[in-house]
Amino acid sequence: MSIDALQERIRKLKNPVMLGLDPYLPILPPHIVKDAYAAHGQTVQGAAEAYYRFCTELLDRLCGLVPAVKLQSACFEGLGADGIAKMQAISRYAKERGYYVLIDSMRGDVGSVAEIYAQAMFGTVPVGETAHKLYECDALTVNGYLGSDGIKPFLPYCKHEGKNIFMLLKTSNKSSREVQDLLSGDRVVYTAMADLAMRWSDGLFGKYGYSELGAVVGATFPQTMKLLREKYDRLFFLVPGYGAQGGTAKNVQFAFDRFGHGAIISASRSIICAWQKEGSDGTDYLDFAYQAAEKMKNDISKYVVIL
Amino acid sequence: MSIDALQERIRKLKNPVMLGLDPYLPILPPHIVKDAYAAHGQTVQGAAEAYYRFCTELLDRLCGLVPAVKLQSACFEGLGADGIAKMQAISRYAKERGYYVLIDSMRGDVGSVAEIYAQAMFGTVPVGETAHKLYECDALTVNGYLGSDGIKPFLPYCKHEGKNIFMLLKTSNKSSREVQDLLSGDRVVYTAMADLAMRWSDGLFGKYGYSELGAVVGATFPQTMKLLREKYDRLFFLVPGYGAQGGTAKNVQFAFDRFGHGAIISASRSIICAWQKEGSDGTDYLDFAYQAAEKMKNDISKYVVIL
Numbered sequence: 001m002s003i004d005a006l007q008e009r010i011r012k013l014k015n016p017v018m019l020g021l022d023p024y025l026p027i028l029p030p031h032i033v034k035d036a037y038a039a040h041g042q043t044v045q046g047a048a049e050a051y052y053r054f055c056t057e058l059l060d061r062l063c064g065l066v067p068a069v070k071l072q073s074a075c076f077e078g079l080g081a082d083g084i085a086k087m088q089a090i091s092r093y094a095k096e097r098g099y100y101v102l103i104d105s106m107r108g109d110v111g112s113v114a115e116i117y118a119q120a121m122f123g124t125v126p127v128g129e130t131a132h133k134l135y136e137c138d139a140l141t142v143n144g145y146l147g148s149d150g151i152k153p154f155l156p157y158c159k160h161e162g163k164n165i166f167m168l169l170k171t172s173n174k175s176s177r178e179v180q181d182l183l184s185g186d187r188v189v190y191t192a193m194a195d196l197a198m199r200w201s202d203g204l205f206g207k208y209g210y211s212e213l214g215a216v217v218g219a220t221f222p223q224t225m226k227l228l229r230e231k232y233d234r235l236f237f238l239v240p241g242y243g244a245q246g247g248t249a250k251n252v253q254f255a256f257d258r259f260g261h262g263a264i265i266s267a268s269r270s271i272i273c274a275w276q277k278e279g280s281d282g283t284d285y286l287d288f289a290y291q292a293a294e295k296m297k298n299d300i301s302k303y304v305v306i307l
Numbered sequence: 308m309s310i311d312a313l314q315e316r317i318r319k320l321k322n323p324v325m326l327g328l329d330p331y332l333p334i335l336p337p338h339i340v341k342d343a344y345a346a347h348g349q350t351v352q353g354a355a356e357a358y359y360r361f362c363t364e365l366l367d368r369l370c371g372l373v374p375a376v377k378l379q380s381a382c383f384e385g386l387g388a389d390g391i392a393k394m395q396a397i398s399r400y401a402k403e404r405g406y407y408v409l410i411d412s413m414r415g416d417v418g419s420v421a422e423i424y425a426q427a428m429f430g431t432v433p434v435g436e437t438a439h440k441l442y443e444c445d446a447l448t449v450n451g452y453l454g455s456d457g458i459k460p461f462l463p464y465c466k467h468e469g470k471n472i473f474m475l476l477k478t479s480n481k482s483s484r485e486v487q488d489l490l491s492g493d494r495v496v497y498t499a500m501a502d503l504a505m506r507w508s509d510g511l512f513g514k515y516g517y518s519e520l521g522a523v524v525g526a527t528f529p530q531t532m533k534l535l536r537e538k539y540d541r542l543f544f545l546v547p548g549y550g551a552q553g554g555t556a557k558n559v560q561f562a563f564d565r566f567g568h569g570a571i572i573s574a575s576r577s578i579i580c581a582w583q584k585e586g587s588d589g590t591d592y593l594d595f596a597y598q599a600a601e602k603m604k605n606d607i608s609k610y611v612v613i614l
């Protein structure tokens with residue numbers, strides 16, 4: 001897609017919620033795990049099949065409600081090759097259903113290594129005279145600690161292929177202050193990172209004014225978010241930390257501009273594990289997920305009107 | 308292993324060189340690629356088979372010369388599930404031949420997600436009543452930008468399982484200064500990161516005085532390396548950037564303590580692509596790799612005596 005297409009999808013559905021898929025055996029509904037073991041045994045492949053069913057059923061159910069999905073790469077990497085095969089398949093599945101697909105891998109490498117990675121995620125892998133598409137991926141999270149050399153390999157895809165990257169600025173976890181909040185002159189590390197994001201955004205602004213290079217800003221620091229929104233009014237924000245981590249609708253209102261644009265709010269556990277709170281046996285987990293996602297949309301709409 | 312075991316292996320072989328395996332089709336000897344395509348077609352699986360042959364032949368040839376190996380995760384991720392399957396297999400292959408195995412994935416995530424990742428790389432993946440070992444991995448590179456929450460999930464494995472993590476402090480690429488060299492009070496970001504590494508090392512020091520939590524310090528900044536070695540004399544250094552990136556034996560001498568301990572120097576392209584410089588057809592790439600690795604060992608030994 002592109003940052004414009006993401007914004008248009010959010011406006012069409014009047015919903016800035018991103019579904020976070022962080023599959024992990026202990027949080028899966030028991031019937032899904034049981035069926036997978038019955039078919040494949042207690043194997044890594046069986047676990048991967050359970051992930052696939054869980055994620056694709058959620059994608060089917062929330063299609064039309066939620067504009068975008070975030071795949072947590074580490075969860076799939078946690079099952080090795082079987083997990084990665086399913087991450088590839090789920091990215092394609094999500095794309096076919098119209099979702100904007102972000103893969104949350106927080107990569108940070110440099111030079112040819114970053115190029116190989118960018119090509120695999122955003123482009124096609126050349127093998128002899130053939131080319132192979134592994135993923136359907138609109139966006140990646142990236143870690144800018146290594147500087148330009150780690151970011152530049154992704155920028156041609158942002159400029160020419162409608163892809164996006166979201167740089168970590170201020171993450172939602174409590175200890176993010178240890179490095180990210182270090183003072184440096186009249187800046188802190190995360191504003192220095194934002195300044196770099198603006199520098200690298202040269203030539204990458206879409207028609208609604210936002211850069212194809214966005215930023216990750218945690219929902220758990222509303223004042224920081226407010227300051228960043230004011231100062232960096234051309235960086236689209238990906239906001240994790242809603243729900244289970246403590247971010248609220250009231251907090252995340254500051255991520256948006258006065259038109260209700262410029263941000264998407266991701267939530268994983270509060271949606272995909274919603275069934276666990278209610279004494280459900282998990283067979284109705286899709287209903288709980290739908291209700292949780294709808295409630296999140298409604299809660300945010302009390303503070304943010306998307307024009 | 309453990310940081311002590313790594314040090315002992317380096318001392319035994321009198322060699323602080325780490326073989327970097329960054330496979331990528333354009334750098335593979337043509338006969339390997341040709342054979343793989345003949346067997347598997349021009350497919351992603353064919354490419355992965357070529358990677359596997361290339362890496363395992365190098366591991367066989369350099370066994371007994373080089374104590375440790377670094378697998379560049381992004382190269383394998385660049386082939387999706389097929390690449391990851393081979394990274395798992397190559398880690399086991401390397402382990403069987405006695406190498407200390409580092410997987411260079413530069414991860415930085417938090418909480419349960421980091422725990423899932425740490426478990427998959429260092430431990431076993433629980434599936435029902437079974438447990439599955441995906442990798443034989445002694446060490447990982449990690450990115451500390453997210454603070455304690457991103458590092459702590461790895462520490463129990465460092466303390467109890469003989470595993471190591473190497474935190475990025477000052478990387479070898481030119482633009483590393485953009486973030487890592489930002490001044491903050493009387494520190495820069497990378498020394499602040501080193502201070503955190505020391506704080507997290509509490510209880511993790513081996514019998515030779517080095518922490519199980521090491522640091523990545525690029526070979527391309529010798530003065531920085533010297534200062535870091537003096538100030539952080541209990542952090543073991545993993546030093547990338549030798550050879551192709553411009554680091555020299557003269558530069559890397561500063562990574563070692565006065566006993567020639569406390570550092571390992573990684574090189575990838577200058578060893579695995581050594582055949583490309585000489586007008587070879589690639590069939591003798593193993594000889595070139597061996598000679599390059601031996602030369603690197605000898606060059607370093609002019610400046611560093613390992614006691």
